[in-house]
Amino acid sequence: xxxxxxxxxxxxxxxxxxxxxxxxxxxxxxxxxxxxxxxxxxxxxxxxxxxxxxxxxxxxxxxxxxxxxxxxxxxxxxxxxxxxxxxxxxxxxxxxxxxxxxxxxxxxxxxxxxxxxxxxxxxxxxxxxxxxxxxxxxxxxxxxxxxxxxxxxxxxxxxxxxxxxxxxxxxxxxxxxxxxxxxxxxxxxxxxxxxxxxxxxxxxxxxxxxxxxxxxxxxxxxxxxxxxxxxxxxxxxxxxxxxxxxxxxxxxxxxxxxxxxxxxxxxxxxxxxxxxxxxxxxxxxxxxxxxxxxxxxxxxxxxxxxxxxxxxxxxxxxxxxxxxxxxxxxxxxxxxxxxxxxxxxxxxxxxxxxxxxxxxxxxxxxxxxxxxxxxxxxxxxxxxxxxxxxxxxxxxxxxxxxxxxxxxxxxxxxxxxxxxxxxxxxxxxxxxxxxxxxxxxxxxxxxxxxxxxxxxxxx
Numbered sequence: 001x002x003x004x005x006x007x008x009x010x011x012x013x014x015x016x017x018x019x020x021x022x023x024x025x026x027x028x029x030x031x032x033x034x035x036x037x038x039x040x041x042x043x044x045x046x047x048x049x050x051x052x053x054x055x056x057x058x059x060x061x062x063x064x065x066x067x068x069x070x071x072x073x074x075x076x077x078x079x080x081x082x083x084x085x086x087x088x089x090x091x092x093x094x095x096x097x098x099x100x101x102x103x104x105x106x107x108x109x110x111x112x113x114x115x116x117x118x119x120x121x122x123x124x125x126x127x128x129x130x131x132x133x134x135x136x137x138x139x140x141x142x143x144x145x146x147x148x149x150x151x152x153x154x155x156x157x158x159x160x161x162x163x164x165x166x167x168x169x170x171x172x173x174x175x176x177x178x179x180x181x182x183x184x185x186x187x188x189x190x191x192x193x194x195x196x197x198x199x200x201x202x203x204x205x206x207x208x209x210x211x212x213x214x215x216x217x218x219x220x221x222x223x224x225x226x227x228x229x230x231x232x233x234x235x236x237x238x239x240x241x242x243x244x245x246x247x248x249x250x251x252x253x254x255x256x257x258x259x260x261x262x263x264x265x266x267x268x269x270x271x272x273x274x275x276x277x278x279x280x281x282x283x284x285x286x287x288x289x290x291x292x293x294x295x296x297x298x299x300x301x302x303x304x305x306x307x308x309x310x311x312x313x314x315x316x317x318x319x320x321x322x323x324x325x326x327x328x329x330x331x332x333x334x335x336x337x338x339x340x341x342x343x344x345x346x347x348x349x350x351x352x353x354x355x356x357x358x359x360x361x362x363x364x365x366x367x368x369x370x371x372x373x374x375x376x377x378x379x380x381x382x383x384x385x386x387x388x389x390x391x392x393x394x395x396x397x398x399x400x401x402x403x404x405x406x407x408x409x410x411x412x413x414x415x416x417x418x419x420x421x422x423x424x425x426x427x428x429x430x431x432x433x434x435x436x437x438x439x440x441x442x443x444x445x446x447x448x449x450x451x452x453x454x455x456x457x458x459x
Contacts, residue, residue: 008404015055095330140167163246241287247411283355283380
């Protein structure tokens with residue numbers, strides 16, 4: 001497959017073989033979040049955003065596996081760094097009970113491992129004085145450990161934001177405020193305070209700003225004489241520098257300034273959840289680099305291939321055994337992939353490319369005359385199009401799939417696009433044109449709200 005000439009080529013989506021594979025998978029798989037019956041054929045051609053499914057369809061993938069494959073498929077920027085190594089078994093070890101060397105020296109390894117991944121992460125977060133990393137398996141575990149080390153500093157309450165999504169384990173789940181389906185009937189960590197995530201343009205209409213003693217919902221609660229929450233009880237505040245599942249919302253600058261003030265006034269630790277927004281996706285290495293806010297903890301995962309909780313040494317418990325994970329620092333291949341990914345992102349200055357291609361995509365969509373689009377937002381290649389109704393958004397996802405473009409929904413009626421960080425000008429233009437063609441699909445034009453839809457059921 002030639003990346004420079006590839007185009008979407010679809011006969012039927014899903015095709016007969018994809019339907020068979022999906023049916024076979026569902027025989028024993030618990031119900032989950034599968035969006036459509038796209039089945040990647042790993043034995044066929046794929047590169048960058050271009051992929052072949054089991055029916056021989058060629059598709060343009062603008063999901064990057066929800067940012068978990070930041071350079072798409074079979075990208076030589078990563079594979080070329082790994083091809084030269086002879087791999088051994090086991091490739092996963094009990095990495096927080098034993099150390100691992102993959103040959104060479106610590107400074108010049110034959111194959112980089114968990115130690116080198118942590119070294120790269122601290123280099124990339126040094127401007128926030130974060131110098132220590134705890135590796136785990138997933139983003140949810142990275143968040144779990146972030147809130148654990150925050151609780152260890154003192155306090156038993158946390159602050160989360162409406163629309164937030166932080167993972168599926170019970171602790172992380174307690175912080176989610178995106179869709180009710182994530183949390184209903186599950187027990188939660190007590191003491192979590194929910195406040196609006198202000199993404200308002202111009203005057204605040206979300207309920208964050210108030211006429212109270214602090215002028216915002218959280219400061220009102222924490223005010224030492226007029227509030228109803230003791231600031232000493234609050235261990236942390238967790239936010240996404242750009243919300244993901246909650247609709248790709250970008251925070252208001254005044255809202256960020258309020259958070260900064262609360263952080264320093266009440267000594268509340270700020271956890272930046274960078275699991276989707278980090279690693280160059282927004283046009284900077286970290287989403288929080290866009291904000292006037294210094295995090296006490298950064299959580300990373302997805303494109304990193306492992307979970308990581310990054311903070312200053314003084315923020316972590318000194319006592320051994322407070323944190324541990326069997327496989328956390330012991331996935332040799334994932335760590336090597338993580339290092340190769342970080343090196344590719346920096347070597348090829350992919351955050352800058354994400355910023356350029358994001359501007360291109362924004363201009364193309366904003367210039368397109370559509371009565372259905374009510375907002376275009378995001379940073380870099382963490383890009384979103386909000387439609388007038390949820391039903392319309394769902395119809396657009398299906399129409400794009402039929403034309404060979406993979407997309408995903410988020411929020412209530414928003415479409416998200418996450419092209420690979422090294423997407424080319426040509427690929428962005430092709431993807432945009434497929435989207436525009438999908439908008440003319442009869443099913444999209446005829447879409448309407450479902451009877452009884454209530455945004456409160458989702459947010």
